[in-house]
Amino acid sequence: MTFELEKRTSRDIYGDLMLDLAREDPDVVGVTGDSQMMMRMTKMAAEFPDRVFNVGIAEQNAMDMAAGLAAAGLKPFVAGFAPFMTMRACEQLRTFICYPNLNVNVVGGMGALSASTEGVTHMGLEDIGIVRTFPHMVAAAPADAESAYVIGRELYKYAGPTYMKIFKGAVYKVFDRSTYKFEIGKANLLREGTDVTIIANGPLVALSMLACEELAGMGINARLLEMPCVKPIDREAIVAAARDTGLIVTAEDHQIYCGLGSAVTEVLCDEYPVPCVRMGVQDTFAESGDHYDLLKKYGLGTDSIVATVAEAVKTKKK
Amino acid sequence: MLTAKKINELERMACQMRMDVVQMGPRSGNVPHIAPAFSCADIVSALYFHFLNVRPEEPRWDERDRFVISKGHGALCVYSALAHRGFFPVDELWKVKQAGAMLQGHPDMKKIPGIDATTGSLGNGISFALGIAAGMRLKGRTGKVYCLLGDGEAQEGIVWEAAMYAAAKKMDNFITILDYNHLQGSGRVDDIIDMEPLPDCWKRFGWRVLEINGNDMREICSALEQAQVFHGGPTLIVAHTIKGKGVSFMEDNNDWHSKQVTDEQCAAAMAELEAQYRALEAEQA
Numbered sequence: 001m002t003f004e005l006e007k008r009t010s011r012d013i014y015g016d017l018m019l020d021l022a023r024e025d026p027d028v029v030g031v032t033g034d035s036q037m038m039m040r041m042t043k044m045a046a047e048f049p050d051r052v053f054n055v056g057i058a059e060q061n062a063m064d065m066a067a068g069l070a071a072a073g074l075k076p077f078v079a080g081f082a083p084f085m086t087m088r089a090c091e092q093l094r095t096f097i098c099y100p101n102l103n104v105n106v107v108g109g110m111g112a113l114s115a116s117t118e119g120v121t122h123m124g125l126e127d128i129g130i131v132r133t134f135p136h137m138v139a140a141a142p143a144d145a146e147s148a149y150v151i152g153r154e155l156y157k158y159a160g161p162t163y164m165k166i167f168k169g170a171v172y173k174v175f176d177r178s179t180y181k182f183e184i185g186k187a188n189l190l191r192e193g194t195d196v197t198i199i200a201n202g203p204l205v206a207l208s209m210l211a212c213e214e215l216a217g218m219g220i221n222a223r224l225l226e227m228p229c230v231k232p233i234d235r236e237a238i239v240a241a242a243r244d245t246g247l248i249v250t251a252e253d254h255q256i257y258c259g260l261g262s263a264v265t266e267v268l269c270d271e272y273p274v275p276c277v278r279m280g281v282q283d284t285f286a287e288s289g290d291h292y293d294l295l296k297k298y299g300l301g302t303d304s305i306v307a308t309v310a311e312a313v314k315t316k317k318k
Numbered sequence: 319m320l321t322a323k324k325i326n327e328l329e330r331m332a333c334q335m336r337m338d339v340v341q342m343g344p345r346s347g348n349v350p351h352i353a354p355a356f357s358c359a360d361i362v363s364a365l366y367f368h369f370l371n372v373r374p375e376e377p378r379w380d381e382r383d384r385f386v387i388s389k390g391h392g393a394l395c396v397y398s399a400l401a402h403r404g405f406f407p408v409d410e411l412w413k414v415k416q417a418g419a420m421l422q423g424h425p426d427m428k429k430i431p432g433i434d435a436t437t438g439s440l441g442n443g444i445s446f447a448l449g450i451a452a453g454m455r456l457k458g459r460t461g462k463v464y465c466l467l468g469d470g471e472a473q474e475g476i477v478w479e480a481a482m483y484a485a486a487k488k489m490d491n492f493i494t495i496l497d498y499n500h501l502q503g504s505g506r507v508d509d510i511i512d513m514e515p516l517p518d519c520w521k522r523f524g525w526r527v528l529e530i531n532g533n534d535m536r537e538i539c540s541a542l543e544q545a546q547v548f549h550g551g552p553t554l555i556v557a558h559t560i561k562g563k564g565v566s567f568m569e570d571n572n573d574w575h576s577k578q579v580t581d582e583q584c585a586a587a588m589a590e591l592e593a594q595y596r597a598l599e600a601e602q603a
Contacts, residue, residue, distance in 0.1 A: 029453075029456070050456060051456065053452060055479070055483050056479070056482070056483065058476075058479035058482075058483070060442075060445070060475070060476045060479060061445045061448075061476055061479035061480055061483060064442050064445030064446045064448075064449060064476065064480075065445055065446070065448055065449035065452060065480075065483075066449060067446050067449055068435070068445070068446040068447060068448060068449020068450040068451070068452065068453060069449045069450070069452060069453040069456075070449075070453075071427065071434065071435065071446070071449070071450050071453070072449070072450045072452075072453025072454050072456075072457065072459075073380065073453065073457065074453045074456065074457070091439060091442075092442060092445075092476075095436070095438075095439050095442070096435075096436060096439075096442055096446055099426075099436055100426075100427050100428050100436045101428065
């Protein structure tokens with residue numbers, strides 16, 4: 001099994017999605033804090049100049065104005081870099097979008113280590129963890145650009161607040177939009193297995209698929225669940241995995257706190273406690289560099305997944 | 319130009335709202351923000367009982383004007399106005415902020431009929447209101463969006479983000495009224511961060527700026543009439559007000575920012591307000 005990097009990034013595909021939705025639905029509008037070009041909303045802005053609101057470098061105003069636009073009956077998509085969407089404008093997202101349960105879709109670019117050469121200031125390593133604590137919110141972390149298109153479309157149909165993180169550059173292409181399925185609150189079973197279940201999202205999906213292959217060669221039969229929707233999370237799939245395989249490893253391009261791993265362990269703790277090893281950025285700020293180099297450096301490369309899973313299975317068997 | 323009779327009616331309603339606000343504390347058992355509601359009661363009365371095109375029987379009517387109280391802690395007078403305008407029964411006022419009650423500590427657009435924006439976290443209301451104005455303009459709606467902004471609140475950076483945007487995009491369906499009472503939670507605005515020259519700054523951004531006595535009903539109505547018909551950009555009405563206006567011992571006294579009245583204080587305040595109300599009735603007769 002090999003993967004190739006996408007020819008068009010998730011930002012490019014997001015630009016396509018915005019143009020498609022804008023053509024289909026006159027109520028769809030874009031809001032950016034000067035990220036119109038960076039988030040590829042230029043095509044939509046060219047065709048529908050009065051429907052893309054560039055408020056200047058003012059993310060808080062962008063978020064509150066999006067809330068107001070939704071209150072006026074429109075369906076805004078606010079796009080910017082993940083840390084600015086979820087931290088600079090955090091309160092606006094919580095209090096003025098989630099609390100009144102307004103129909104606003106927020107898209108965070110530069111998701112996690114994909115901010116790569118931009119460095120820590122632009123990395124949304126905490127984004128999912130932050131938005132996950134807000135009632136009404138749906139939070140998603142797609143594995144690649146093609147699935148981001150499908151997920152973005154489904155989130156558009158949800159009449160409440162959503163957050164989707166996408167990437168700066170190309171990641172390994174895993175899915176195809178014509179066959180990819182996304183349902184809010186549902187995991188995708190990518191590989192059946194009995195010894196352990198790997199639950200992954202974002203770029204860790206491709207890397208976990210590669211790891212599963214290597215693990216199979218070592219006699220370890222791993223189940224792989226893609227968990228693109230972190231909130232609401234697929235409790236049923238997690239409990240079934242715990243019951244069937246007795247061991248879980250989570251893998252995410254996110255700070256180790258509050259993200260996918262935390263969400264999975266919350267379910268295990270509530271419903272079916274089994275050992276769980278969480279892989280993510282281990283309570284540290286990262287640095288500038290190529291996205292995949294950084295994943296490797298922070299213990300999230302395929303080799304690390306293989307080693308972590310193999311060790312966990314060994315411990316389980318004791 | 320409004321008739322003397324209408325002005326008197328709006329003044330009486332402002333007085334009624336102040337009487338309601340004084341009683342909400344003791345009747346609900348919860349600590350009220352009295353003085354911040356008093357400074358803007360005259361403005362809120364003019365809006366709800368003359369200028370706002372709203373339908374109490376259809377609070378979400380698409381063509382309505384919108385009102386956003388960005389200084390959400392001034393909400394008690396808005397709650398009173400909404401009740402008397404028929405959005406919900408007056409009895410709700412006496413349960414304000416109680417668990418299970420409709421009226422929340424700060425305005426909630428999902429729980430309270432007639433509230434157009436959730437506010438309370440300062441600075442955000444003006445930006446939210448601006449988003450509504452942008453959406454209404456895009457949808458070709460003719461209604462106006464009115465936003466009441468506190469002066470201390472204008473220290474928030476987001477207020478300036480919104481002010482720059484509104485002017486740059488010539489949002490002429492957007493009217494902001496600055497409740498310039500010179501007091502904020504911990505003291506005098508002028509001592510903490512002097513907001514001058516806010517009116518000049520906004521004028522230079524491109525706002526049309528009007529300055530009035532914000533506790534004078536004739537001046538309030540005259541300014542709102544001018545703002546309604548102005549085209550080409552947003553209007554800022556700088557309303558010079560007195561925090562606690564209407565009750566002598568509360569006027570310009572920041573102890574009453576957020577405080578419960580004793581039975582004696584409640585009686586004294588009500589006596590003053592009832593006297594004002596009777597004087598307005600006599601004036602009309």
